[in-house]
Amino acid sequence: MQKIAVFGSAFNPPTLGHKSVIDSLGHFDRILLVPSISHAWGKDMLDYQTRCQLLHAFIRDLQWDKLELSNIESSLVQPQESVTTYAVLDALQTQHPDAQLTFVIGPDNLFNFGKFYRAQEILERWSVMACPQRLAIRSTDIRDKLSQHQSIAGLTTPSVEAMLVQQKLY
Numbered sequence: 001m002q003k004i005a006v007f008g009s010a011f012n013p014p015t016l017g018h019k020s021v022i023d024s025l026g027h028f029d030r031i032l033l034v035p036s037i038s039h040a041w042g043k044d045m046l047d048y049q050t051r052c053q054l055l056h057a058f059i060r061d062l063q064w065d066k067l068e069l070s071n072i073e074s075s076l077v078q079p080q081e082s083v084t085t086y087a088v089l090d091a092l093q094t095q096h097p098d099a100q101l102t103f104v105i106g107p108d109n110l111f112n113f114g115k116f117y118r119a120q121e122i123l124e125r126w127s128v129m130a131c132p133q134r135l136a137i138r139s140t141d142i143r144d145k146l147s148q149h150q151s152i153a154g155l156t157t158p159s160v161e162a163m164l165v166q167q168k169l170y
Contacts, residue, residue: 003027005129006070006092007104008034008085010139012045013164014058015156017137021106022067024131028102030066032092033059037073038082046169048074054160061157084117089126102127146170 005028009018014033025031033055037048045051055069072091073083085103093101103126105113110130113119122128137155145152147170152161164170 002029002096002099003102004029004092004096004099005031005102005104006034006089007031007106008036008088009106010043010045011035011051011055011058012043012139013051013054013142013156013169014160015137015139015142016154017133017135017139018058019062019157020133020135020137021104021131022062022064024134025104028066030068031064032068032070032072034070034072034088036083037077050169054163057159057163058157061159086116086118086122089122093126100127102129104129104131106131106133143170 005025007018007021007025011018011033022031035048035051035055036045046054052069052071059067059069070092072088072095076083076087076091089101089103093099103122105128109116113128116122142152142155142164145155146164152164155161156164
């Protein structure tokens with residue numbers, strides 16, 4: 001049975017903090033990075049396609065063949081509604097019926113997990129792995145530095161850094 005880690009995040013933008021979580025997922029056969037298309041609590045984010053482009057660059061920089069972008073949320077989104085973790089996991093389970101899915105939750109969401117739509121059913125159907133960042137670099141740090149025209153060297157991968165600076169995304 002294939003073991004798949006499902007790491008959902010805004011990835012607004014992807015950081016070396018995200019990488020520190022990914023680094024602890026080596027025991028999985030595949031690691032799906034799932035960018036939020038709409039945030040459940042109304043977080044302001046770059047548009048979805050731009051964040052997907054940033055994630056593609058991030059994945060290329062990491063050069064790890066078990067790592068892939070999943071745009072499952074783009075097939076689930078409805079106007080004026082957020083896409084729930086339950087819906088994502090259910091759709092991924094349908095795509096991979098013989099796989100064991102593990103939802104990877106970062107420190108931002110660990111304490112809010114009880115607020116997730118159908119949180120108890122998520123726990124009953126799938127594994128949930130709390131995975132703190134080993135490197136305390138947050139997307140907010142990058143956005144703040146960029147808005148103040150400061151260097152973001154060492155906060156994300158080189159290709160993501162180049163895209164953020166060249167395209168003046170924040």
